[in-house]
Amino acid sequence: MMLLLCCHFCGAGFQPALFFCAAMLYNVPMCTTDKTRGVFAATVLENRPLCDEHYLIRLQTPGFPATEAGQFVQLQCRPNAIPDAIRVVDWTDDAPPKLTGGEIADGEPLLRRPLSLAGRDGDILDIIYRVVGRGTGWLQRAAAGTELTILGPLGAPFPIPDTISQAILVGGGVGIPPMLYLAKALNAAGVQTTAICGARTAGLMPLATDDSGQSVEFSARGAHSILCTDDGTLGRGGLVTEPLAELLAAADDPAAVAVYSCGPEIMMKYVGLATTDAGAQCFLSLERSMACGMGTCQGCIVKIKDDSERGWNYKLCCSDGPVFPAESILWE
Amino acid sequence: MPDLSVNIAGIELANPLMTASGTCGYANEYADFVDLRTLGAFVTKSISVAPREGNPYPRVVETRSGMLNAIGLANVGLERFLDEKIPLLEELNLPVFVNIAGTNIDDYVQVTEALANVDVVKALELNISCPNVKAGGIQFGTDPASATEITRAVKAACGKNKLIVKLSPNVTDITAIAAAAVEGGADALSLINTLTAMVVDVETRKPVLANRTGGLSGPAIKPVAVHMVHRVYTQVAKPAGIPIIGMGGIQTGRDALEFLLAGATGLAIGTALFVDPACIVEIRDTINEYLTRHGCTSINEIIGALE
Known part of the structure; x- marks a missing residue:
């Protein structure tokens, strides 16, 4: 019944025409319960570092629609109000207009940032992000209580075929977060799960370890974990594809195994090749730069194999993906 | 409540807001995010x-x-547009303007000609200003004689549909192209398309975009767009009695009001839709609030009212 509570402030549909909505572009709270996707108001509950460059942000997002592992959101990475809102107080009789200067000084990112969900607890969305530029740099400074908007949920989730009894998750760097959400779903589905998580070095592993070297986060989701670092400073030294090959070789029935991966493209390419060679199913979550996330800007193209003469066509990462079967992807 | 309705070349619109071509797909993509009947x-998108x-x-x-974008006029082609997209557009219950491209x-x-008898289509927007394809019409948009020639040829095939000519800002004098389009029979002008631009990756020493260059859009181009709208309005459109659809960086109601005052009758929203499709609601409501506060009964009172 949240619908009745929020609809008067809703950006879409029912709104008295003379009601001047002070909400500018980024803070239009939306109707919630009747929508499967939309723009929603969110409040930062917590925003803390997990390791070098990686942060966990928890967002209270009332009425956010149902989500599944593998889906993503477009998060606003700038202050809520655009400071050039018309206000009567800006224009006085005895002085020139009080210009906010906001438009000229606005150096905050225009576009939202596509970020995968790391988990969800009721209205609370968990996102783990890596600070790589202006948008995530701003996000890192968003204190508890900061109000943002979030657009989503977007994209297709990881499929969980009912034919599988075992899952292997392969996450690289900031590709690990969606694997946490997926581990929870696989646990609920009764699938035995091992997560292989790789980072360049110990300081870039966004996971906590227990005395036995297991990831606390994956253990809490019922999954065994194998941590790897390129330089051997944490867990196994070397690439994630080595333990993957071992697990695939040890599988009694590869057809009942699904491998899920997210991370650097070169890693996913070899994860896909190793998995399909072994006869297991493989689903990869791709990353592309995009403007909208809703299938309109057409910026986030991926070459996907088809039965056309040349053997491939462009699909959109945001709306056809971001999860694709590994064998369907045409690697450059 | 002030009257927001405008008339573009004989087509009655409930308000001046429309989508900018290429930022809104073919109607149904934003259905979950905003009620498009706000427009x-x-x-x-170009066909x-x-x-x-x-x-x-x-x-x-x-x-x-x-x-910057360099999509390159990706589109489903005329046949699929007629078969698959026109039925979706009919459900919108809005006047539809189809942006058309060619080589x-x-x-x-x-x-x-294929769109001349499609009821839901009320106007065509002639794209002679795409900066992102080698032969995508820009050659018609940068030379006045070519602009007149193509406008005249297309206008003769329009049938019941009105013809809007979309102008490129990547010219020395946009009013010369505007005048050429009017001479060719344009019923309305839309401006501006994106500004040709480049972003360089300094580490690889290559442009970031595969196409090397792209079209700049968003709030950064709004002051350029407002100025060009005003110049075209005063020097070409107003004397000829032709309406302008203004666009370029409109993100808020205040942005929209700047374009209206500069002389735009219609307003197209583009890049801002990528951030929040529901921004059109705020824009509409802010225009309403402004008109009320300034004692205007109709939006037409502020079109071109720049002092």
């Missing part, structure tokens, strides 16, 4: 005779207060 009209797959990746990159005059005319 006065819907402008489709060409044959399907186009567009440019290689990367196609978009963010800039300060804006973004030569025959292409444009072929699309124009």
